Amino acid sequence: MTQPPTPILQVRDLSKSFAGVKALDNVQLNVQRGEVHAVMGENGAGKSTLMKILIGLHTPDAGEVMFERSPLPYGDVHEILKRGISMIHQELQVVPELTVAQNIFLGRETTGGLFSWLNDRRQEREAGLLLEQMGVTIRPGQTMKYLSVAEMQMVEIAKAISNQAKIIIMDEPTSALSDKEVAALFRIISELKKNGVAIIYISHKMEEIFEIADTITVLRDGQYIDTQPAANLNRNSLIAMMVGREIESLFPESVPRKGQEVLSVRNLSRAGKFTDINFTVHEGEVLGLAGLMGAGRTEIARAIFGLDELESGEIYIKGQKADIHSPQDAIQHGIGYVSEDRKALGFIPGLSVKHNITLASLPNHSKGGLIQDKTETEAAAKMIADLKIKSAGMHQKVTYLSGGNQQKVVIGKVLLASPDLIILDEPTRGIDIGAKSEIYKLINRLTASGIAVIMISSELPEIIGMSDRVVVLSQGRQTATLSKEEATPETIMAYAMHA
Amino acid sequence: SSSEQGQNSEGKKLVVGATMLSMQNEFIVNVADEMEKKANESNVELIVVDAERSPLKQVEQVESFIAQKVDAIILNPCEVEASSPAVTKAMAAKIPIINVNSATSAKPTAFVGSDDVESGRIAMKYIAEKLGGKGNVVMMHGLMGQAAQIQREQGAQEILKQYPNMKLLAHQTAGWDRAKGMALMENWIQSYGNQINAVFAQNDEMGMGAVKALTDAGLKNKVIVVSIDAIPDALQAVKKGTLDATVFQNAQQQGSKAIETAIRIAKGESYEKETLIPFQLVTKENLAKFLN
Amino acid sequence: MPNLCSMIPTQKPKSTYLNQVGESYKTRLRGLSTYGILLAFIAICIVLALITPRFLTISNLTIVLTQVSINALLAFGVTFVIITGGIDLSIGSMVAVTGVVAAMFAHPDTYPVGVPLLMGLLTGLLFGAFNGLVITRSKVHPFIVTLGTMTMGRGLALILSKGRPISNLSDEFNFIGGGQVLGIPMPIIILIVFFIICSVLLQKTVLGRYMYAVGGNEQAARASGISLNKVKMVVYTLCGGLAGLAGIVLTSRITTGQPNAGAGFELDAIAAAIIGGTSTSGGTGTMTGTLIGALLIGVISNGLDLLNVTSYYQQVVMGIIIIGAVVLDSWNQNRNK
Amino acid sequence: MPNLCSMIPTQKPKSTYLNQVGESYKTRLRGLSTYGILLAFIAICIVLALITPRFLTISNLTIVLTQVSINALLAFGVTFVIITGGIDLSIGSMVAVTGVVAAMFAHPDTYPVGVPLLMGLLTGLLFGAFNGLVITRSKVHPFIVTLGTMTMGRGLALILSKGRPISNLSDEFNFIGGGQVLGIPMPIIILIVFFIICSVLLQKTVLGRYMYAVGGNEQAARASGISLNKVKMVVYTLCGGLAGLAGIVLTSRITTGQPNAGAGFELDAIAAAIIGGTSTSGGTGTMTGTLIGALLIGVISNGLDLLNVTSYYQQVVMGIIIIGAVVLDSWNQNRNK
Numbered sequence A: 001m002t003q004p005p006t007p008i009l010q011v012r013d014l015s016k017s018f019a020g021v022k023a024l025d026n027v028q029l030n031v032q033r034g035e036v037h038a039v040m041g042e043n044g045a046g047k048s049t050l051m052k053i054l055i056g057l058h059t060p061d062a063g064e065v066m067f068e069r070s071p072l073p074y075g076d077v078h079e080i081l082k083r084g085i086s087m088i089h090q091e092l093q094v095v096p097e098l099t100v101a102q103n104i105f106l107g108r109e110t111t112g113g114l115f116s117w118l119n120d121r122r123q124e125r126e127a128g129l130l131l132e133q134m135g136v137t138i139r140p141g142q143t144m145k146y147l148s149v150a151e152m153q154m155v156e157i158a159k160a161i162s163n164q165a166k167i168i169i170m171d172e173p174t175s176a177l178s179d180k181e182v183a184a185l186f187r188i189i190s191e192l193k194k195n196g197v198a199i200i201y202i203s204h205k206m207e208e209i210f211e212i213a214d215t216i217t218v219l220r221d222g223q224y225i226d227t228q229p230a231a232n233l234n235r236n237s238l239i240a241m242m243v244g245r246e247i248e249s250l251f252p253e254s255v256p257r258k259g260q261e262v263l264s265v266r267n268l269s270r271a272g273k274f275t276d277i278n279f280t281v282h283e284g285e286v287l288g289l290a291g292l293m294g295a296g297r298t299e300i301a302r303a304i305f306g307l308d309e310l311e312s313g314e315i316y317i318k319g320q321k322a323d324i325h326s327p328q329d330a331i332q333h334g335i336g337y338v339s340e341d342r343k344a345l346g347f348i349p350g351l352s353v354k355h356n357i358t359l360a361s362l363p364n365h366s367k368g369g370l371i372q373d374k375t376e377t378e379a380a381a382k383m384i385a386d387l388k389i390k391s392a393g394m395h396q397k398v399t400y401l402s403g404g405n406q407q408k409v410v411i412g413k414v415l416l417a418s419p420d421l422i423i424l425d426e427p428t429r430g431i432d433i434g435a436k437s438e439i440y441k442l443i444n445r446l447t448a449s450g451i452a453v454i455m456i457s458s459e460l461p462e463i464i465g466m467s468d469r470v471v472v473l474s475q476g477r478q479t480a481t482l483s484k485e486e487a488t489p490e491t492i493m494a495y496a497m498h499a
Numbered sequence B: 001s002s003s004e005q006g007q008n009s010e011g012k013k014l015v016v017g018a019t020m021l022s023m024q025n026e027f028i029v030n031v032a033d034e035m036e037k038k039a040n041e042s043n044v045e046l047i048v049v050d051a052e053r054s055p056l057k058q059v060e061q062v063e064s065f066i067a068q069k070v071d072a073i074i075l076n077p078c079e080v081e082a083s084s085p086a087v088t089k090a091m092a093a094k095i096p097i098i099n100v101n102s103a104t105s106a107k108p109t110a111f112v113g114s115d116d117v118e119s120g121r122i123a124m125k126y127i128a129e130k131l132g133g134k135g136n137v138v139m140m141h142g143l144m145g146q147a148a149q150i151q152r153e154q155g156a157q158e159i160l161k162q163y164p165n166m167k168l169l170a171h172q173t174a175g176w177d178r179a180k181g182m183a184l185m186e187n188w189i190q191s192y193g194n195q196i197n198a199v200f201a202q203n204d205e206m207g208m209g210a211v212k213a214l215t216d217a218g219l220k221n222k223v224i225v226v227s228i229d230a231i232p233d234a235l236q237a238v239k240k241g242t243l244d245a246t247v248f249q250n251a252q253q254q255g256s257k258a259i260e261t262a263i264r265i266a267k268g269e270s271y272e273k274e275t276l277i278p279f280q281l282v283t284k285e286n287l288a289k290f291l292n
Numbered sequence C, D: 001m002p003n004l005c006s007m008i009p010t011q012k013p014k015s016t017y018l019n020q021v022g023e024s025y026k027t028r029l030r031g032l033s034t035y036g037i038l039l040a041f042i043a044i045c046i047v048l049a050l051i052t053p054r055f056l057t058i059s060n061l062t063i064v065l066t067q068v069s070i071n072a073l074l075a076f077g078v079t080f081v082i083i084t085g086g087i088d089l090s091i092g093s094m095v096a097v098t099g100v101v102a103a104m105f106a107h108p109d110t111y112p113v114g115v116p117l118l119m120g121l122l123t124g125l126l127f128g129a130f131n132g133l134v135i136t137r138s139k140v141h142p143f144i145v146t147l148g149t150m151t152m153g154r155g156l157a158l159i160l161s162k163g164r165p166i167s168n169l170s171d172e173f174n175f176i177g178g179g180q181v182l183g184i185p186m187p188i189i190i191l192i193v194f195f196i197i198c199s200v201l202l203q204k205t206v207l208g209r210y211m212y213a214v215g216g217n218e219q220a221a222r223a224s225g226i227s228l229n230k231v232k233m234v235v236y237t238l239c240g241g242l243a244g245l246a247g248i249v250l251t252s253r254i255t256t257g258q259p260n261a262g263a264g265f266e267l268d269a270i271a272a273a274i275i276g277g278t279s280t281s282g283g284t285g286t287m288t289g290t291l292i293g294a295l296l297i298g299v300i301s302n303g304l305d306l307l308n309v310t311s312y313y314q315q316v317v318m319g320i321i322i323i324g325a326v327v328l329d330s331w332n333q334n335r336n337k
């Protein structure tokens, strides 16, 4: 047997806690040059915490990290970046007011001249080349805040790559990407591998892991479980390691119960975003909205929910024409919206679980403007039980909840306003496999009780697994409306790319 | 004749610019009103601006008057030193400048007003006499570092030095403000209770605040309160006997004399280089003279 | 445009199983933020009581409370505003305008005492509503809007009063700030009543909840069907009303309507709110915290007078103690995090 | 599981292109934010020139510029601070302290003129560094820290000067604020020089870039290896240095070190920065915008004096015009969005 080469990165017995909570408990990790090393675990397993220690954003409480045989300069991001570790963060880390190029080179600006003036022009040229190599069309001089989330994510990837790093940490790089960008990223990864760069890869998307990972390390509740070559594992054995139990089928069986028409939209248009959109949703039905990134799905949802003004077209609710100019109007008309961006539009981080859940239906739990604490608590408690929201109690602030539970809080809030129609925009983004299957079960329970659901998702299996009908969009136009039988991955993709 | 009173040698209407210490101070407002009245009578255009207690602003306003080529400038200085550049600049531009109410270290063309140090002396002297040269006094300052605060304190200290048996128990700023004066007095009553024999407040506003606090605490009969400016409120209080004395500065005379002097200088007539308008102590005895 | 909030990383989502115990512990400690400043406040009181026996007397404490009342009323108002993520710099000027207006109607034998009260309050409410209107319509930052109305308000007070204090007010009117009921000065009674009203409004009503929501995450609040403009209109109007009340109490206490009253009050009120734990970025704060903040400032100022600290040094000491108290509080919170 | 990658289109969605055209157009218009306030400024100048012939004269414009210089210097400093997402309320007090310190060393025949200059600047830098130190170490909000040091600074100025203006300064020293070079007043020259220095610092250096990054997204800046504490220390120190310079110019201009100078200057300086497009939430702002903001305030104040508007009404008009200018600018921006 040949001795394996010394790992470029060795993590031994690393521990870290926050206010007495052990986020990491004696964790091990060995990363070799040129390998893709996946780190897996449920929401809150400690993956991001481990990575933040490696990049210097946190300092460990105990343990040892050796990078290229010398100890890591804990807590010194600048030095660590210089030594050759870079990271794509789970949360977008962009400066919205700066340009794409300025963001890419932030912290290691290109300077020149006697007084080392900034050289923005050269930065833009270099950034342009880099983005072109990655196969994305983003103008390097563009102000960051005008990019879509996916485009920002691509810029973050470009930033990490351009650092000439020896290790690149990718913490859920694809959660905001559609398949096209994912493919581009994977091309880049195999390119990097060839050059001996090690990748630490974190994702909740199983298919990705088995496609690119060489080695898999699993964490559970802050503890190190095991490290295995990817070839030794399959989907089910990996899930079992992560969750500590088996999850049988992801998409639960449901009996479609199509009832009365709930919503019907006619000729919806908004310049530059979408044109001539027509569809109908019925009680107890899941209507999927499929399309590539930027197809305009979120824009349609926002317009229906009154977050943006419509330019033309009509919305009918239960056959009646509805005038919707604000979310208030939409809620009154029985529409609920769970945004793809739950941090921005979903919850109030500083408010408790209870207060968030009742926020959209507060008038129903109050008399003469005074909140009836008992009614409110009962309503919240029922919703928490119904949705199986796990928290330290209903008074815990939502900030401290795991992503999946945050998502359930948002859904709970929307449900408590008793909508007839719920729009779920990317309901499982960034959510672990256990929570995902619970959300699918929840969708089925909603339809079973006669609620209509519109589901927007960039994950094809999800669209196909859950929808009764699928509307496909391409570049803001409706290219097809498919029945459950017609909705195969191939047809959806064909229509999504339809010019 | 009166119709040509306010014209310069070329027959154009005279323009006088005036920059006032603070148009939020009742006394200064009175002076400004008098000036306005007098200017109307004399058919002179008067531009009044408010320096808001800032010497910098005052210098800038005078610069602006110079740029506008007014015929004369009336300066109601914020500060002895800091307002001096205003005087120097006007003199350099050969525009007559008249100081009203208080002095600057730079010498203006003419001066109309009184010496603030004197008002402090008058007030403290009254206290000393009332107390028979013996007792405990507290003093309320205006905004620290301002000319009126410094000079009124100086006058008061001069008198205190002459009475070795009078003790300055405490002194503190209440920023010329009635509410602050009241709060300060309340706190002093807590600290010193019955030890206080007299209060000298550097203006009537603070004095009135002190009177209110003392009255509320039931101590007014035992404590003498004297302040400066003789605003209507203070005169009423003197009448009622709650305020023992205030010091009167003649706003009417200062205002009208300032305009008169300005016109005379602008027209090249002879004028008084210094018009001193004395302070007067106002007590119950001579109150009638000041109430109108 | 992508929503920028989404890029601002908030606290990491927590694992469900692991932290439940830890979380509730943390949550409890979080609640202690008010508690921390309360401790600082008590510490200062103890020190003062030890240094000077005059501090801890009923009469002195009554005076402190009376003196604090005006700043506290203003601070309550600005707490509402800051919780929604706004700011109001015009409260000092509102005190002047409302005081002058009230005084204009408060001369003896003219109107019944209700009239100056109503007029003062109404002026405050209108002024506040004007702030709210400009802020919600124009989308200009409240800092600049209320800085503008601060200047305007001061001018207005001077115009209305012609630059002179308005005195000779009726005894009934002067009772509001100077009278006593059962030996308790009226300002203290007003303070307590409005403390309760404001607390209830903030904690127990739909409106109060919406304030936290708007300040905590404006976009999410909007998506929950809350009208941002309505909530903002309400808080600025409320803040104006409380400033009107403070103006009336002040005018009545000094028995004069003063056009230059209240200058700089805005900073004291904002300081009280922030010391009491209201975050300038919105979404947090309580009336109890604000009350303690106002008391802290009031006690320090009273103590320095009692100790006869020279006025120059008073300012230095005041600055040090305020920063010190907040620094200690924040260290304490960080340690517990 | 179907292999999704095999289905991935090679053709890119067209909306990306579509977007770019729209976006770059938007970006360009965004740049006009400064332009909008410039238009408002020019409009006001034209109106003034039409109403009063005294406005558009070389001598008057020279005076306006001289008058604007102090506020502009302060506003430059606070622009750095606000861009990083902070605030500095202590600048008015710094003006007083530095002015007093400079005056203490500026008596004729004591030290060469360099000494008071250096001492004043140094005092400002130290004061600013102290602000920065407390803010970075304690994590207390800059609003409360600088509110504290504002009070402390005022006390310090009074202690140092014993509450009295310090006069009798040397002619060389008085030249800084009162002299002329080639007919141009020194304050204008200083203004121009420091406008250029500050602009270059902000736009052309790595440090300036870091300021934008820290204010735009603190976490992202940190994740890019930028030391937040260093950047914050620098901006508060810079702000202190510029306040020191303003203090020197002021002292020299009024030939006296005034312990109560500069009261309220902080609000004017912050107003200039915000009017000029610096967002209080950090991450945006330019020195050009701030300069226009300061000029706008200066021109209005000058114009109102020229038109002989009664001082009470001046305040009302000033408030209205400032809000008006910003409102117009923001409407203009919104319409173009």
Ligand SMILES: Nc1ncnc2c1ncn2[C@@H]1O[C@H](COP(=O)(O)OP(=O)(O)OP(=O)(O)O)[C@@H](O)[C@H]1O
Pocket (backbone or CB within 6 Å): A146, A147, A148, A149, A150, A178, A273, A291, A292, A293, A294, A295, A296, A297, A298, A299, A300, A340, A458, C001, C002, C003, D015, D016, D019
């Ligand atoms: N608030 C916004 N301002 C400007 N452009 C936007 C905004 N939101 C989205 N866009 C752009 O509009 C287009 C449609 O975006 P939308 O979010 O509706 O797409 P989507 O189909 O939901 O895709 P995604 O999977 O990215 O959510 C995209 O190109 C996006 O960049």
Ligand SMILES: Nc1ncnc2c1ncn2[C@@H]1O[C@H](COP(=O)(O)OP(=O)(O)OP(=O)(O)O)[C@@H](O)[C@H]1O
Pocket (backbone or CB within 6 Å): A018, A021, A022, A023, A041, A042, A043, A044, A045, A046, A047, A048, A049, A050, A090, A400, A402, A403, A432, C011, C012, C013, C014, C015, C016, C018, C019
């Ligand atoms: N700054 C922090 N303060 C307090 N607790 C934290 C902090 N950062 C992380 N935690 C806690 O540490 C634990 C691990 O979190 P971490 O973000 O590492 O999980 P993760 O595995 O990345 O989860 P996800 O898949 O949802 O991203 C969680 O319980 C989390 O709440």
Ligand SMILES: [Mg+2]
Pocket (backbone or CB within 6 Å): A047, A048, A049, A090, A171
């Ligand atoms: Mg994570």
Ligand SMILES: [Mg+2]
Pocket (backbone or CB within 6 Å): A297, A298, A299, A340, A425, A456
């Ligand atoms: Mg979307």
